[in-house]
Amino acid sequence: MHALVLMLLAADPTVAELLAKYDSIMGPAQFEAEATMTATREDGTARTYGMKFLKKDQDKFRLWFSEPAAVKGQEMLRNGDNLWIYIPNLKRATRVANRDNFQGGDFNNADVLRVNYQADYDGKLIDSDAPDAWCIELKAKSKETSYDSIKLWMRKSDFQPLKGQYFGTSGQMIRSATFTDHKEFEKGFTRPGRIVMQNELVKTRKSEMRTSRMTLKVDVPAQRFTQADLGK
Amino acid sequence: MSRLPALAVRNVGRNRRRSLITGVAIVIAVVMVMLLRGFVDGAASIMVADVVEGRSGALQVHKKGYVDSIESVPTRLNMPYTPALVAQMKAVPNVKGVTGRITFNGLVSNGVTQTMFVGRALDLEHEEEACPRAKSVVRPGGQPLTAADTSSALIGFELAESFGTQLGQTVSVQSSSPAGRSNAIDLKVKGFAVSSFPFENKRVLAVPLATAQALIDLDGKVTEYAVGVHDLTRLEETRTALQAALGPDYEVHTWKELNTFVRDVINRQNAVFSAISAVLFIIALTVIANTMLMSVFERVREIGTLLAVGVRRAQVLQLFILEAAVIGLIGGVAGAVLGRVALAVISTIGIPIEMPGTSGKALLQPTVSVRFVLAAVVVATLGALLASALPARRASRLNPVDALRNA
Numbered sequence: 081m082h083a084l085v086l087m088l089l090a091a092d093p094t095v096a097e098l099l100a101k102y103d104s105i106m107g108p109a110q111f112e113a114e115a116t117m118t119a120t121r122e123d124g125t126a127r128t129y130g131m132k133f134l135k136k137d138q139d140k141f142r143l144w145f146s147e148p149a150a151v152k153g154q155e156m157l158r159n160g161d162n163l164w165i166y167i168p169n170l171k172r173a174t175r176v177a178n179r180d181n182f183q184g185g186d187f188n189n190a191d192v193l194r195v196n197y198q199a200d201y202d203g204k205l206i207d208s209d210a211p212d213a214w215c216i217e218l219k220a221k222s223k224e225t226s227y228d229s230i231k232l233w234m235r236k237s238d239f240q241p242l243k244g245q246y247f248g249t250s251g252q253m254i255r256s257a258t259f260t261d262h263k264e265f266e267k268g269f270t271r272p273g274r275i276v277m278q279n280e281l282v283k284t285r286k287s288e289m290r291t292s293r294m295t296l297k298v299d300v301p302a303q304r305f306t307q308a309d310l311g312k
Numbered sequence: 313m314s315r316l317p318a319l320a321v322r323n324v325g326r327n328r329r330r331s332l333i334t335g336v337a338i339v340i341a342v343v344m345v346m347l348l349r350g351f352v353d354g355a356a357s358i359m360v361a362d363v364v365e366g367r368s369g370a371l372q373v374h375k376k377g378y379v380d381s382i383e384s385v386p387t388r389l390n391m392p393y394t395p396a397l398v399a400q401m402k403a404v405p406n407v408k409g410v411t412g413r414i415t416f417n418g419l420v421s422n423g424v425t426q427t428m429f430v431g432r433a434l435d436l437e438h439e440e441e442a443c444p445r446a447k448s449v450v451r452p453g454g455q456p457l458t459a460a461d462t463s464s465a466l467i468g469f470e471l472a473e474s475f476g477t478q479l480g481q482t483v484s485v486q487s488s489s490p491a492g493r494s495n496a497i498d499l500k501v502k503g504f505a506v507s508s509f510p511f512e513n514k515r516v517l518a519v520p521l522a523t524a525q526a527l528i529d530l531d532g533k534v535t536e537y538a539v540g541v542h543d544l545t546r547l548e549e550t551r552t553a554l555q556a557a558l559g560p561d562y563e564v565h566t567w568k569e570l571n572t573f574v575r576d577v578i579n580r581q582n583a584v585f586s587a588i589s590a591v592l593f594i595i596a597l598t599v600i601a602n603t604m605l606m607s608v609f610e611r612v613r614e615i616g617t618l619l620a621v622g623v624r625r626a627q628v629l630q631l632f633i634l635e636a637a638v639i640g641l642i643g644g645v646a647g648a649v650l651g652r653v654a655l656a657v658i659s660t661i662g663i664p665i666e667m668p669g670t671s672g673k674a675l676l677q678p679t680v681s682v683r684f685v686l687a688a689v690v691v692a693t694l695g696a697l698l699a700s701a702l703p704a705r706r707a708s709r710l711n712p713v714d715a716l717r718n719a
Contacts, residue, residue, distance in 0.1 A: 177492055179494055220493070222491075223491040224493070226492055226494055248486075248494050249495045250495055252484070252495075254495075281421045
């Protein structure tokens with residue numbers, strides 16, 4: 081027991097290490113995944129969206145929606161700072177912004193299609209209110225990030241994210257997230273299977289992202305991340 | 313020749329009944345056209361004043377390209393709000409006042425439900441310089457915004473109803489910076505705004521300028537300048553001068569371009585007015601032509617006598633045309649005087665009306681310009697002249713022998 085405590089103390093990670101860990105868990109360099117998002121609106125109705133993800137390199141994302149029927153065939157693409165949504169009926173891709181809501185839920189597009197806290201935020205370890213978790217305070221490096229600051233709790237034992245709080249420039253909490261159902265999707269790769277994003281301004285609104293499958297071993301052709309590939 | 317005008321005037325007096333019928337037709341037409349014009353212009357000026365003095369200002373300045381994508385509320389197209397730039401605009405002749413504003417989008421929530429709004433951020437200390445009637449009308453119980461109180465908002469009363477909020481309640485207002493940073497602040501609902509523009513009631517949330525600048529990270533910036541002018545008739549030249557003073561990075565638009573709805577309503581009213589005036593004009597002409605023709609038939613012997621004593625056919629023609637012109641002039645002037653008196657009476661009483669798309673109850677004060685009155689007199693005279701051409705020609709073509717024999 082004593083030895084374990086010593087070992088943990090010795091292994092006190094730096095903020096940079098924690099952020100690198102977060103990025104590698106929430107947004108590995110490349111992966112393929114399937115997920116569903118259930119968005120609960122203020123009138124109590126809920127809608128579930130099915131989707132498939134593909135990611136490569138730092139900022140290349142593809143996303144295909146499979147349900148409900150209304151959004152089936154819609155696709156999204158991120159390449160660097162550019163984000164498009166492809167609407168099959170229009171046969172056209174429209175640019176969307178990071179700050180726009182992801183399918184009208186409580187995640188924004190950047191939450192889902194950009195995970196790069198190392199690049200976007202400066203971190204600082206702060207006193208944690210949970211004994212088994214590190215708490216980091218992230219402050220935006222630029223004005224382009226979707227949040228001004230983030231408070232993040234990561235489990236000490238395996239660096240899995242547990243909780244997040246997201247703040248606007250005014251310091252008001254806009255969203256909060258809980259990360260649960262941590263699961264080893266692939267040997268050596270564990271991440272939360274369920275993220276609940278609570279809208280802190282409209283308490284009746286929340287969105288839940290469940291990952292059903294995720295694999296890092298994919299071979300992704302580069303052309304998947306071009307506009308020409310949308311709708312194919 | 314020189315005796316003809318005097319003779320024409322005497323003839324008008326002699327054929328009293330015919331002259332009266334023709335004259336009354338002209339008087340009625342002139343009075344009606346003037347009243348109509350008065351009402352149309354009065355209504356238009358209410359609308360224009362409402363828009364120009366109460367909402368948009370006479371001119372607006374935006375960053376180049378703003379108005380083209382105005383639907384998307386492009387806050388990234390912002391401009392510095394500095395005393396230097398304001399002074400530069402005020403230095404342009406005819407510019408009365410300048411105020412800065414921000415229009416932005418966002419979500420307002422009461423913690424349970426949220427709804428979209430269009431935000432208007434106003435520089436309350438300078439708003440009246442550009443828009444003297446811009447003061448929001450607040451429902452009883454509420455308070456107007458003040459520049460000092462940056463944590464309050466006015467909500468359009470229908471917007472407030474749609475998501476259920478109470479006076480004095482705190483609401484969360486969410487928006488994002490041009491760069492995409494989400495932000496939220498708590499604001500107290502200071503009052504429910506009532507506007508004549510349905511859109512303002514349903515969608516608009518108004519805040520002091522500083523509040524919006526903090527919320528969407530636009531410190532020291534605005535997205536819109538509203539410019540008031542002294543003389544609205546010199547709008548185009550002021551716009552050109554202002555554009556020249558500001559350079560190609562900015563665009564200047566007039567209230568007409570920005571409020572196409574009001575412009576269209578006014579244009580439509582003018583079209584209707586023109587149609588009705590044309591009909592009145594034609595009716596008056598027909599009456600004049602008819603009475604003149606009757607008068608020619610009645611005065612066949614007189615014409616015969618004139619011709620028999622050596623009056624030229626051309627002089628007879630001129631005589632009848634002159635008589636018509638005299639009646640037209642007298643009728644026109646009488647109509648103008650009567651019309652002015654009627655308008656003055658109606659104007660001092662005022663007609664309370666409810667205009668579509670403008671401030672609920674307004675006092676319609678019909679007026680017409682002196683130029684329009686003069687034009688009406690001229691048109692009446694020329695019209696009478698024109699209508700008499702055919703009967704006069706007929707009179708001048710009479711055979712004196714047959715005419716004299718006519719019983």
